[in-house]
Structures are given as C-alpha cells and as structure tokens.
Amino acid sequence: MLVHITLDLTEEATEARADAVLEALHGAGMRDIDARFLKRYALVSGQLEASQIEAVEALDVVKAVEPDGTVTAL
Numbered sequence: 924m925l926v927h928i929t930l931d932l933t934e935e936a937t938e939a940r941a942d943a944v945l946e947a948l949h950g951a952g953m954r955d956i957d958a959r960f961l962k963r964y965a966l967v968s969g970q971l972e973a974s975q976i977e978a979v980e981a982l983d984v985v986k987a988v989e990p991d992g993t994v995t996a997l
Contacts, residue, residue: 925991930965
C-alpha cells in the first residue's frame with residue numbers, strides 16, 4: 924500500500940542524515956521510496972506492506988505513518 928511518512932527531523936538534520944534515514948526505511952520494509960520532499964518538508968512516500976507499518980513506526984526518526992486513501996463524501 925502507498926504510505927506517507929512524516930519524519931521528526933529539522934532541515935539541517937535531514938541534510939546530514941538523509942542517506943541513513945532512507946536506508947533505515949528500506950531496511951524496515953519500505954519500497955519504491957519517493958524522497959523528493961525529504962529535505963524541504965521531512966516527508967517521504969513509498970510502498971509498504973501493512974505488516975511492516977509497526978517496524979517503520981518504531982524507527983526513531985518517524986513521527987507518523989499515514990496510508991494513502993480515498994476520501995468519500997457521505
């Protein structure tokens with residue numbers, strides 16, 4: 924499933940740790956990582972199996988993991 928991940932990093936920390944953060948996310952099971960907003964907004968998106976969400980949430984740099992979804996009006 925597609926997820927959006929908010930990281931708990933300042934802009935300076937993101938610059939210094941970008942490669943390590945992406946490697947940690949990949950190691951926790953995230954695939955097809957889109958890091959175009961990593962340095963500016965500390966956000967990444969990618970594919971993640973539902974069973975791997977807890978592993979990603981356990982990373983010290985992860986603030987939130989949000990599955991991409993469809994909003995349906997009532």
